[in-house]
Amino acid sequence: MADSLRDQLLKSGIVKQVREEKRPAAPSARPAQKGRPSKPPRHRVPAAATDADGINLARAYAMRAQTEASERKRAEQEAAEQARLRREQKQKIQQLLAGNTLNKADADQPRNFEYGGKIRRIYVDAAQLAALNAGELGVVQQGGRYVLVNRDIAEQVKAIDARQLALLVDPAAAGVGDDGVPDDLMW
Template sequence: MTESLREQLLKSGIVKQLREEKQARRESREQREPRRRARGEEIDLGRAYALRAQAEKQERARLEREAAERARERKERKRRLQELLDGKALNRDDAELLRHFSYGDKIRRVHVDAEQLRALNAGELGVVQHNGRYLIVARAVALEAQAIAPEALALLVEPGAGDADDGVPDDLVW
């Protein structure tokens, strides 16, 4: 018997049987794989929805934090502006003249006396809008108010510019 072990196993059919079993296992695995993938895709789809919901929740939370931060900053600017303007308004109850100016795409007015009108037109005074009122203040206070809240500065003429460059037509200054 000079046959090798390999040849003996081939003749006996054991190798053939092992090959068939191996092939059967491979085919069985290939049939199960699509089912696993299908289940996996469902899991992936569910997971995708969960991830999307989590991302949307985080985005909403971020937007809410930013809105709260902006509101806090606005409140702080308003408080600082109030502190700055306390006792510094030069408005007079007995003022008879009107000084018109453009603010917020509309023509606004503030009551002034003759000296205040001259000082406003010369740039020595400015007008600041705060809590729905237009307050006449010194130029330095108006500049500080502008630094705190730029939208609060309603009127500030550049010194030496006169009436021509304040953005208000001459016929509106009475």
């Protein structure tokens, strides 16, 4: 039993003896030619790491990450642009409303109106109530408050941002019901 496993396998004929062939030296072991630096060996990507089109899996992940990053950047830029536009609109409306509000501290008559899916209220005096129902005045929502303004100011606010206009009665459609209540208050 002094035979090694190799010798036993050779005797049984299961394994044939493989000749050791001289293999060529590695490319980096070749002497460099004069005037030219030696090139590093090129590494081939294993076939399992590429798909049918020949795109490297790592390259595909890198392209996907780059695409997602550019989409995120574009979305952030769009959001920043929208925020800038909203700030400019808000500033224009504030400039329009500066000194043009008609709210009175001693107003005692409530005027209800629908805004944002809810019933809202603004207090006016008798003359303002008549003008508001006739369409001569309008209500603008600004900073969580409802501000009473002239019709021309309300139209300008509507041109800037229609969502800020809370109430502007159309004079042609303004009518009073049989009970003396404006038609837009009927429910």
